[in-house]
Every structure is written in C-alpha cells, then in structure tokens.
Amino acid sequence: MTYTVKKLAKLSGVSVRTLHFYDEIGLLKPAYYGDNHYRYYEEEQLLMLQQILFYRKLGIPLSDIQRIIASDDFDKIKTLESHRQILESNLDQTTKLIKTIDNTIARLRGNTTMKDEELFYGLESERQKGYEKYIIEKGWMSEAEMQKSREQVKGWKQDGFRKIMKEGDAVNQALADAMQKKLKPDCPEVQKLVRMHYEWIKNFWIPNRESYTGLGNLYCEHPEFHRFFEQYHPHFAEFLAEAMRIFAEREL
Amino acid sequence: MTYTVKKLAKLSGVSVRTLHFYDEIGLLKPAYYGDNHYRYYEEEQLLMLQQILFYRKLGIPLSDIQRIIASDDFDKIKTLESHRQILESNLDQTTKLIKTIDNTIARLRGNTTMKDEELFYGLESERQKGYEKYIIEKGWMSEAEMQKSREQVKGWKQDGFRKIMKEGDAVNQALADAMQKKLKPDCPEVQKLVRMHYEWIKNFWIPNRESYTGLGNLYCEHPEFHRFFEQYHPHFAEFLAEAMRIFAEREL
DNA sequence: GTTGACTCTCACGTTGCGTGATACCTTATC
DNA sequence: GATAAGGTATCACGCAACGTGAGAGTCAAC
Incomplete structure (x- = not known):
C-alpha cells in the first residue's frame, strides 16, 4: 500500500504540514518522490512514524528522537531513563508551584475577606x-x-516549627503593611513590631545589641535572605535592618 | 533611587535583554528615557518587576501577566485558580507519561519481573x-x-523533619571524613557529596548558582552557622563553602 | 585621553509546527 | 474536452520568550 501525505496524515493523526516538516528536517523521508514531486509513503514509513509519535508523546525533542530510533535498545533505555528524570523533576517543580499558588490565593483572600483562620490554618x-x-x-x-x-x-x-514560621510571617507582614503606609523605621508603631521580631528571634538565640544589628545587616547583604524578604517588599530587608538598628540602640 | 538596565537586572536576577524585551512589548516601561536613549527605572518599576517575576515563576504567560497585574484581587484569584487547574492536569499527564516510560523500559529490558526496591526507591x-x-x-x-x-x-x-535532619547530618559526616582523608574540594568524591548536599538543600528551597555560592559564604561568615559546623571540623564551613562554589560553577 | 564597562538598536536563531498565499496536478462529472 | 473540486508543492511569516552576537555610541575612571 502506498500513501500520499493526506492519507498518511489521517491514518496517523498528524497534519500534512507535520509530514512536510519531518521530511524537511530529515526525520521521516517518504519512500520516494513522484515526477510531480508528490511524496509517497509505504508501510515502512508508517511504522517509523508511529515510533516517532510515541516518543513525541513523551515530550522528547525531535532531534533526540532521530538519534533514539537509530540506536539500539541499550541506548534507548538510557535516553528514556534520563528523560524520566526530567519528567520527575518537572513533577516536583509543578507541585511546588501549586503550593505557591495556594499560598497566594489564601493571602489574596485574606486581603479581600479578612479570613484569618483560613490564612492561618488553611494555607x-x-x-x-x-x-x-x-x-x-x-x-x-x-x-x-x-x-x-x-x-x-x-x-x-x-505546634512547633510551622507555628513559629507562621508567627514570623505575621510579623513581617505587619512590617510590610507599615512600609506601605510610609511609616518610618523609628516610629513607635514600627518599633513595636520590631520588638515582636526580636521576641521571635529569641526562639532561636538571644542577640545582644551588636549581634541584633549585625543580623539586620546580614538580611541586607546576603542574597538569599534579601530574596526571601522581597516577597514582602523589594526593600523590606533594608527597612527592617534600619528598624532593628534603632531598636538595638535604644533597647539592647 | 534610579536604576540603569544592568543595575535593575542584577537586582532582580533577570537579563538586560529581558528588560529590553519587556519594554518592547510594553510589559514594563522605564520611568523615563535619557537624552542618550538610556532606560532609567525607579522604585515603582522595581516593584512592578517583582510582581511580574512572581507570576512568571508560576508559568503564567506574559500576556496574561499584563492583564493580571492591572486587575483586582478577585480577578487575580480567578486567574490563579484556573492556572492551578492547568498545572494539576499537567501533573496527571506527566505521571501517566512516567508510567508509560517505565513500561517501555521494562519491555526493552525484556524483564517483566521488576524489583520491589527499584519501584519504591525515592518515591x-x-x-x-x-x-x-x-x-x-x-x-x-x-x-x-x-x-x-x-x-x-x-x-x-x-518524623519527616527529623529524618531530613538526619540526612543532612549524614552528608556532613561524609564530607568531614573526606576532609580527614585530605581530599580536595574539587575532586570527584567530594563533588558527589556536594551534589547530595545540594539535593538536601532542595528540601527547603532551590538555589541557583549565585545563591548556592552565597549560602556557602554565609556558612563561613555567620557565627551561628560556623559554630554549628565546627562540630564536624574546625574549618568545615570553609571547606564546604569552597566545594559548593565549585559545584555551583560547574553544575548550576 | 584612553581604556573598559556600559548602553543602544537591529536582527537572526531557537522548537514544532499553524496558517495562509500562490501555483500546479489529478480525478470526477458534464 | 472543459470545468470544478480537492490534493499537492514550495515559499515564508508567525508564535513565546528571550539568547546571542554585531556594530556603534556613551559614561566614568585613571
């Protein structure tokens, strides 16, 4: 049996354009060309195409498919295993993204409906x-x-870790709100929040005047801390550090 | 504060080209252009960019981000929820693909009896x-x-948390052993362990090249961390930091 | 005043095709 | 044998989100 492009396309569920393209990149050449330049495919090409489509369904790039089909079983297994790794890390990645979305949705809801409970327990x-x-x-x-x-x-x-983290988040959130309101780091409202931050830090260790100020600097200077705080405000770290310095000077 | 392209790029972790591109498509215009046609950005744009990058991280297309940022919280939630749906179906899809790959690998091996361990490992x-x-x-x-x-x-x-901590301890212990054997931070054995450390860190967050190197520095420079690592070796932090730097350079 | 670092604007490359535009070929019907 | 319908061919642009130079002008420092 000989197939023209449209027949083969229908049979395999791809578009004519796809067959043109596969010919162009040398992934699947027709059995022969007619005098009219038509493409004619045979059984062999149909089988080949089915293999191609199988690997394509797995999300393997066409360039790899070209290699994979020509190679032996051992190489096929290796390629499949490495592709499996990619898919697995995609799974992890996506799972994390979904969590982030849930967090964001909860937070947005908190802003619109003020449901503290949901924000706290129902993250x-x-x-x-x-x-x-x-x-x-x-x-x-x-x-x-x-x-x-x-x-x-x-x-x-x-209990435990979660609760503490959530407390920290609450303090930071309050500080970010204060920032939005353009409050200064040395004003009483902010300093009250910094006291809460200080109490929170005491969960881990008890800073003195110098080390508490130093911690503030650390927040600014080290990228991973800075990036962490950027979720509240791009300059949250700087604001907090200044407020901490003032607090340390006055109270510690 | 006014930022030129490079400054803003560094601050936010994107490329200069990306800023050019965002300007071009009207997603993020600079505050103003200089007489030299330079782009100059202000705080407002920085804030905007942070938002953009947040949504981009979730895999939302730029065209949607443009809409989303201008819209109110209610619409944001709706968009996020629908995007969540997409991600979830991606999860299902990917799970199925992994199964298919496993089947194929098994068939290629001609091995119908798979080992339990193999199936359970790392799930x-x-x-x-x-x-x-x-x-x-x-x-x-x-x-x-x-x-x-x-x-x-x-x-x-x-006791998941405890287990994770134990894993971290095991990696550190192995690294300390390597130190005792006078292995260099850049040798394959040590780098393999650093890879484990990196994987372990991913329990908490996913560092990129810069932040992973930065974390190593943090280990050295911050007293709390340094003291913690001294239980393994007086200069464990320095050794680990150097090994992390090399790993980041080569692999991240 | 001479570097070196930074900036600009084109403009092509990437992946896997979709979507015309325009022209030629084949087959069935009148 | 003319005509219409439908199939086929080759360009060639478009998409998404930038990467990667090329070539040329600009800024800050020594």
Whole structure:
C-alpha cells in the first residue's frame, strides 16, 4: 500500500504540514518522490512514524528522537531513563508551584475577606480538599474518620516549627503593611513590631545589641535572605535592618 | 533611587535583554528615557518587576501577566485558580507519561519481573497513590500488603523533619571524613557529596548558582552557622563553602 | 585621553509546527 | 474536452520568550 501525505496524515493523526516538516528536517523521508514531486509513503514509513509519535508523546525533542530510533535498545533505555528524570523533576517543580499558588490565593483572600483562620490554618486548603475527596472516594476513610484526622492535623500544625514560621510571617507582614503606609523605621508603631521580631528571634538565640544589628545587616547583604524578604517588599530587608538598628540602640 | 538596565537586572536576577524585551512589548516601561536613549527605572518599576517575576515563576504567560497585574484581587484569584487547574492536569499527564516510560523500559529490558526496591526507591508521597494503584493493578502486591506498606510510609512521614535532619547530618559526616582523608574540594568524591548536599538543600528551597555560592559564604561568615559546623571540623564551613562554589560553577 | 564597562538598536536563531498565499496536478462529472 | 473540486508543492511569516552576537555610541575612571 502506498500513501500520499493526506492519507498518511489521517491514518496517523498528524497534519500534512507535520509530514512536510519531518521530511524537511530529515526525520521521516517518504519512500520516494513522484515526477510531480508528490511524496509517497509505504508501510515502512508508517511504522517509523508511529515510533516517532510515541516518543513525541513523551515530550522528547525531535532531534533526540532521530538519534533514539537509530540506536539500539541499550541506548534507548538510557535516553528514556534520563528523560524520566526530567519528567520527575518537572513533577516536583509543578507541585511546588501549586503550593505557591495556594499560598497566594489564601493571602489574596485574606486581603479581600479578612479570613484569618483560613490564612492561618488553611494555607493548603485547596490541595487538602482534593486529597480528602480522593481518600473518601476510595473508601480508605469515612467522613467521620476524616473529621478526626482533620482535628489532629490542625493540632499538629499549631505546634512547633510551622507555628513559629507562621508567627514570623505575621510579623513581617505587619512590617510590610507599615512600609506601605510610609511609616518610618523609628516610629513607635514600627518599633513595636520590631520588638515582636526580636521576641521571635529569641526562639532561636538571644542577640545582644551588636549581634541584633549585625543580623539586620546580614538580611541586607546576603542574597538569599534579601530574596526571601522581597516577597514582602523589594526593600523590606533594608527597612527592617534600619528598624532593628534603632531598636538595638535604644533597647539592647 | 534610579536604576540603569544592568543595575535593575542584577537586582532582580533577570537579563538586560529581558528588560529590553519587556519594554518592547510594553510589559514594563522605564520611568523615563535619557537624552542618550538610556532606560532609567525607579522604585515603582522595581516593584512592578517583582510582581511580574512572581507570576512568571508560576508559568503564567506574559500576556496574561499584563492583564493580571492591572486587575483586582478577585480577578487575580480567578486567574490563579484556573492556572492551578492547568498545572494539576499537567501533573496527571506527566505521571501517566512516567508510567508509560517505565513500561517501555521494562519491555526493552525484556524483564517483566521488576524489583520491589527499584519501584519504591525515592518515591515521593505525592505520587505514592498513583504507583500503588499501578502496583496493585499489575498484581505485584495484594491490597493487604499495600496496607502494611502504607503504615510504614506513614511512620516515616511522622518524623519527616527529623529524618531530613538526619540526612543532612549524614552528608556532613561524609564530607568531614573526606576532609580527614585530605581530599580536595574539587575532586570527584567530594563533588558527589556536594551534589547530595545540594539535593538536601532542595528540601527547603532551590538555589541557583549565585545563591548556592552565597549560602556557602554565609556558612563561613555567620557565627551561628560556623559554630554549628565546627562540630564536624574546625574549618568545615570553609571547606564546604569552597566545594559548593565549585559545584555551583560547574553544575548550576 | 584612553581604556573598559556600559548602553543602544537591529536582527537572526531557537522548537514544532499553524496558517495562509500562490501555483500546479489529478480525478470526477458534464 | 472543459470545468470544478480537492490534493499537492514550495515559499515564508508567525508564535513565546528571550539568547546571542554585531556594530556603534556613551559614561566614568585613571
């Protein structure tokens, strides 16, 4: 059986243009060209095309597909395994992005509806709901059990590291608000917040006058700290550092 | 404060070309142009850029970002939620592709009996359910066995934080051993361990070349960190920092 | 006043095709 | 054998988000 472009296209579910393109880049040449310059394909090319489409579906670039098909099983396995790695890191990446989106949604909601509870406990609420639904659908847990589990998780979330981080976030958020209001680092409202920051730092270690000021400088000078604080405001680090310096001078 | 292209680029971690491009498509115009046709940016643009980069990180197309930033919180939430949907379906899609790859690899190997360890090694809890379903479908494990396995996994998860800390400790210990053996920071053995350190750090955040190098410096310069690392070796921090710098240069 | 670092504006390259534009060929019908 | 419908061919631009020079002007420092 001989196929023209359109026939082969229909048979394999690609466009005519795609066949033209694959010919152009030398990925899939027709069996022969007619006197009219038409492309004619045979069974062999159909089989080849199916292989190409298989690897394409996996997201492997065409240039790699060209290599892969010509190579032996051993090389194929190696390529597939390395591609698998890429896909796995994509999974991780995407999972993190979804978390970030959930955070942002929660925060935006907090701004619009002032739901403190949701901001505090339900940071991952979107994601959580999906899970719960899945688990209950599968019959792994009853609705009652789920309720109990929810309480537990809530209890756990209030403890330890998470809670502390959330406290820190709250202080920073308040400071960022103060920045928006154009308050100065030495004004009473800001200094009150810095006192909270100082109390929060004491969770980890007790700074003296010098080291507390130094910590502020650290926030400014080291990129990863600076970048972390940029989520609140591009110059949050500088603002906080100045406020900390003043606090240290007056109180420590 | 006024920024030229390069200054703003460095500050925000994008390329000069990107700023040119954003100007060209009208996403981010400079505050004004000089007589020399230079672009000059102010605080306002910096703030704007931070927002742009945040949404870009989520994989939202620039054209949508333009809309999103101008819109109110309600619309932002809607856009984020719909983008979340896309990311979730990407997750499903990718999960399926990985399964297909695994199948193909197995077939190429001509090996129908896969090893349990191979299947379980390095699995993230997020993907666990997908694999469980797969394993049970294939008849490699019974539902009861799976239940038992689930308990174990749950056990790991409960002291997940401690486990992560232990992993970090193990890496540091191995690096300290390498130091004792007088291995250089740039030798393959040490670099392999640094890769592990990098992977470990990714539990918390994903550093790029600059920030990973910066983290190494931080280890040296900040007393708290330095003291912490002295438990392994008096100059552990310096050794690690140098090894991290090399790793970042070569790999990031 | 001479570097060296920085800036500008083109303009092409990347990936995998989609979408015409324009012209030639084949097949069926009248 | 004319005509219309439908298939085929070769350009060639377009997209998304910039990277990467090329060539030329500008700024700050020694």
